[in-house]
Amino acid sequence: MKKAIILAAGEGSRMKSSKSKVLHMLLFKPLIMHVFDSVKNAGFDEIITVLGTKNIDEAAPVLEAKGSKIVKQELGEGKPYGTGYAVKLAKDFIKEEDSLMVLYGDTPLIDSKVIEEFTKFHNEEKSDITVLSAILDDPKDYGRIVRENGEFSAIVEKKELNPNKTYTNEVNSGIYLFSGNAFLKTIDLINDNNLKKEYMITDTIKYAKEMGMKVSAYVTSDTDIILGVNDREDLYFCERALIKRENRKRMLSGVMIHNPDLTMISPDVKIEQDVEIFGECKIYGETVIESGTVIESSTLKNMKIGKDCHIINTVAEDSVVGNNVSYGPFSRIRPNSVIKDGVKVGNFVEVKNSTLGEGTKAGHLAYIGDADVGKGVNISCGVIFCNYDGKHKHRTVVGDNAFIGSNVNLVAPVEVSNNGFVAAGSTITKPVEEDELAIERSEQKNIKEWVKKKGLHKEDF
Incomplete structure (x- = not known):
C-alpha cells in the first residue's frame, strides 16, 4: 500500500x-x-x-x-x-x-x-x-x-x-x-x-x-x-503563491480571470472553460461554475451555477443557480435556495431558503425568505416575504405567473395562486385564489387646507 x-x-x-x-x-x-x-x-x-x-x-x-x-x-x-x-x-x-x-x-x-x-x-x-x-x-x-x-x-x-x-x-x-x-x-x-x-x-x-x-x-x-509556514508572514507569502498558482492553472484551462491579483479561488472549486471572472472575487468550497458564465466582484461559497449566467456584486452560499440567470448587483443568495433558469434578480434583493421558478423577476429591494415561487412571477420593488412570527418560520407559496405589486407584505403562511394579482401597498394574510386581485388598503382621505392650518405651508426654500 x-x-x-x-x-x-x-x-x-x-x-x-x-x-x-x-x-x-x-x-x-x-x-x-x-x-x-x-x-x-x-x-x-x-x-x-x-x-x-x-x-x-x-x-x-x-x-x-x-x-x-x-x-x-x-x-x-x-x-x-x-x-x-x-x-x-x-x-x-x-x-x-x-x-x-x-x-x-x-x-x-x-x-x-x-x-x-x-x-x-x-x-x-x-x-x-x-x-x-x-x-x-x-x-x-x-x-x-x-x-x-x-x-x-x-x-x-x-x-x-x-x-x-x-x-x-x-x-x-x-x-x-x-x-x-x-x-x-x-x-x-x-x-x-x-x-x-x-x-x-x-x-x-x-x-x-x-x-x-x-x-x-x-x-x-x-x-x-x-515554502513552509512558521509565522503569519510566511502564511501570507504561501497564500499569495498558491493564489498565483491556482489562477494560472485556471487560465491555462480556459477560464478568463481579468484581475488575477484580486481573485481568490480555492483549489476545490470546479470552473468550466469560457467562464469569465472580473474584479475582486472570492470563490471557494464545493463551488461549480459552468461554461459561459460571467462573475463580477462576488463571493461564492458552495454554489452550483449553470451556463451563461451573469452574477455581479453578489454574496451567495450553499445554493443552486440554473442557466441564463442574471443576479445582482448588491444582492444575496442565502443557503438552501434554488434559482431556476432565466431568473432575473436585480439590486438589493435577498433570497433565503427559497425557490424562484423559471423566468421569475425580482428587480430591486426585496426580501424573499422561506418561499416557493413559481414560473414567470413578477416581484416588484419593496416586496417583503414576512416569514417569521417571533418563534417560528413559515413558508409562502406563489403560483405561476402571479404579480406581486410594489411594497407588498406577504405574511406567511400564505398562498397566492397561479395568475393571482396583489396590488401595491397591500399586506396579505389570506389566500389569493387564481385570477383574483387582492387589495388590502385603508381608504385614502384628503383633508383640504390641512397644511396651512398646521402652519407648515412654505412659499420658498
Missing part, C-alpha cells in the same frame, strides 16, 4: 495564536488540508497524521473526518524531539511491502502533480529512499544535497557546511519516500547524539547507505513546495 505520514505536532508558537498552526486558513481551507488533499489526490491509500499534545484535540476531528489515522506525540520538557522521533511513533502502521512518504503539515504548497512525479521517479529508480529536492536562488538555511558523478551522496546541514568546499544550490525539501523495508530497518537505529539532541529523520539515509541501500534525490522544478 501507498502510505503517508504527515508531521504536524509542532507547537506553532511563532504564529502568536491560540489556534493550532496547521488549522490556520490558507485560501479558504485549513493549512494542513492542502497537504492532506494533495497526498490523497496523488493516489495514496492511507494517511497517518502525527499531532502534538497541544493541537490534537483541535486538529484530530478535522483530520479524522477526512479518514486520517492519528498518532499523538507528547511534547514538553524531558520528552524526545525531532522529525525522526515523530515519524517513529507511526511505525506500527507501516509494513515491509508498503511504500511510505513523509512530509509536513506546515508546507502546504506540495501538490499532487509533484507527488506523482516524485513517486514515479522513486519507483523507476528502484530506490530504497528518495529525497525530494529543489534548486533555489538563495538556499538560506536549508540542508544542501551533495552529489557524486550526478548521483545522490549526502545531505549536509547549513551549520555543517565546509567553508573550503563549493556546494550547489540544490536543497533538501524535507519530504522523503521510503520503501517500507528501508524505513523499518533504519528508523530504530537513529539517536539524539547530535548538537540539537534531536532524533533526525535524515539519519535514516546514513544508515541506509551503510547497509548498501539505494538513496536518490529527485529535483522538482516547482520551488514553491519548499
